[in-house]
Amino acid sequence: MSVLLVGISHRSAPVAVLERVAVTEDDRPKLTDKMLESQHISEAMIVSTCNRVEIYAVVDAFHGGLADVGDLLARHSGLPLPELTRHAYVRYSEAAAEHLFAVASGLDSMVVGEQQVLGQIRAAYASADTQQAAGRTLHELAQHALRVGKRVHTETGIDRAGASVVSVALDRARAVVGELTGRTAVVVGAGAMGGLAVAHLARAGVDRITVVNRTLDRAQRLAQTSIDTHGVPATATDLSGLVGVMADADLVITSTGAVGAVVTLADAHRALNASRAGHQMVVCDLGLPRDVDPAVAGLPDVTVIDMETLQRDPSAMAAAADTTAARAIVAEELAKYLAGQRMAEVTPTVAALRQRAADVVEAELMRLGSKLPSLGDPEREEVARTVRRVVDKLLHAPTVRVKQLASTPEGGSYAEALRELFELKPGAAQAVATPMEIATLGAELADDFTSGHHHLSDGQGQPA
Numbered sequence: 001m002s003v004l005l006v007g008i009s010h011r012s013a014p015v016a017v018l019e020r021v022a023v024t025e026d027d028r029p030k031l032t033d034k035m036l037e038s039q040h041i042s043e044a045m046i047v048s049t050c051n052r053v054e055i056y057a058v059v060d061a062f063h064g065g066l067a068d069v070g071d072l073l074a075r076h077s078g079l080p081l082p083e084l085t086r087h088a089y090v091r092y093s094e095a096a097a098e099h100l101f102a103v104a105s106g107l108d109s110m111v112v113g114e115q116q117v118l119g120q121i122r123a124a125y126a127s128a129d130t131q132q133a134a135g136r137t138l139h140e141l142a143q144h145a146l147r148v149g150k151r152v153h154t155e156t157g158i159d160r161a162g163a164s165v166v167s168v169a170l171d172r173a174r175a176v177v178g179e180l181t182g183r184t185a186v187v188v189g190a191g192a193m194g195g196l197a198v199a200h201l202a203r204a205g206v207d208r209i210t211v212v213n214r215t216l217d218r219a220q221r222l223a224q225t226s227i228d229t230h231g232v233p234a235t236a237t238d239l240s241g242l243v244g245v246m247a248d249a250d251l252v253i254t255s256t257g258a259v260g261a262v263v264t265l266a267d268a269h270r271a272l273n274a275s276r277a278g279h280q281m282v283v284c285d286l287g288l289p290r291d292v293d294p295a296v297a298g299l300p301d302v303t304v305i306d307m308e309t310l311q312r313d314p315s316a317m318a319a320a321a322d323t324t325a326a327r328a329i330v331a332e333e334l335a336k337y338l339a340g341q342r343m344a345e346v347t348p349t350v351a352a353l354r355q356r357a358a359d360v361v362e363a364e365l366m367r368l369g370s371k372l373p374s375l376g377d378p379e380r381e382e383v384a385r386t387v388r389r390v391v392d393k394l395l396h397a398p399t400v401r402v403k404q405l406a407s408t409p410e411g412g413s414y415a416e417a418l419r420e421l422f423e424l425k426p427g428a429a430q431a432v433a434t435p436m437e438i439a440t441l442g443a444e445l446a447d448d449f450t451s452g453h454h455h456l457s458d459g460q461g462q463p464a
Helices: 014-019 027-036 060-077 081-085 094-104 116-130 136-155 165-177 192-204 216-230 239-247 265-274 294-298 307-311 319-370 379-405 411-422 426-431 445-449
Strands: 002-009 041-050 053-057 088-094 185-188 208-212 234-237 249-252 279-284 302-306
Touching: 002 014, 002 060, 002 094, 002 136, 014 053, 014 060, 014 081, 014 307, 014 411, 027 041, 027 060, 027 116, 027 234, 041 060, 041 116, 041 136, 053 060, 053 094, 053 249, 088 094, 094 116, 094 319, 116 136, 116 307, 165 192, 165 249, 165 279, 165 307, 185 192, 185 239, 192 216, 192 249, 208 216, 208 239, 208 265, 208 279, 216 234, 234 239, 239 265, 239 279, 265 279, 265 294, 279 445, 294 302, 319 379, 319 411, 379 411
Parallel strands: 185 208, 185 249, 208 234, 249 279, 279 302
Antiparallel strands: 002 053, 002 088, 041 053
């Protein structure tokens, strides 16, 4: 069983496609259940952020698993499979683990080094675990990825370019309205991104914040956090009060995850009509799907900064040295992870070898008993102990050594040698079979995903 990744992100697709593929918290359990209905998939986890959707599935067959995941994404998004696959990227086995480690480190984020993705991976794993969709393979992969992400942020300065998409959005806002000190801000959405927005606005020196949310009590909790934790005065309202608070706002940040526009053209019109003459308003739309009607950008005195704009912002890149250091950590941790996986894979072969030896010993002791029926119990027990000690000593060196060698890339060949030499059961061989090398898949991916008709991309717009 190996890990298959099928993903679509800001690196491979435009915002319009990301909006269609977006997976909400309500969607995730249903999609996970559907994946587990596949005969090829035994474990599943969906990582969904504001700029990516990635499905990690433990599959018994690459081709079958890829087809099932592709069909599921196409049905969920409503996109024709050819359109979907033009923007998809696929990773398998070692490459899937490497990609998740890079994502956890913030190396694949729109703002390189942002830390929010760690919480999103943790939430993805927790959701899969709650549904009993994460077994040993995904548990080990997700936990190791989280450790890699923490190590990168502890040992490098990769997050110095900005803690999140929010920080880059605020930099763009300053270019329009000037410094944010003393300004009035509205945060639409009280989820994780809303909390991050409040924290960044407080550090930027805004004078007051209004939190708007569909559910008033969540808005009130975040407003109270602004007061208690950040010392910034804040109030809360539900969506019915949105137009009124926008009329007085210099800056509006939205991130709700809602389907359909939360800030409509009519809302923006009414807010502008109620505001003072010449009032400039910046709207940062960080939602996927979009929270703000695109037509709002055409209104006078309104500047809309959306995810598509942020994708092109040069400040979203971390310093080259920090990125290089982070990639070195990812490579080191990937080697550790793969070594651990290979050692785990050889365990059934070692167990089968020891079981074979135990069976032979027991058979020979029974034969000895039938030939020497007069042998007393003390003597019989001493002979049994002696024979077992001899066998254990003979097996100790090869079993310890094969576990050590299993941690190397060629480890599977040593396990295979043991199976051949000692004629071990086929079940052991299947348990430790080396996963298909990702290098052998490159020429096949484009055909496999869509039964030979369409292309996959590797996330950089090139055929995988």
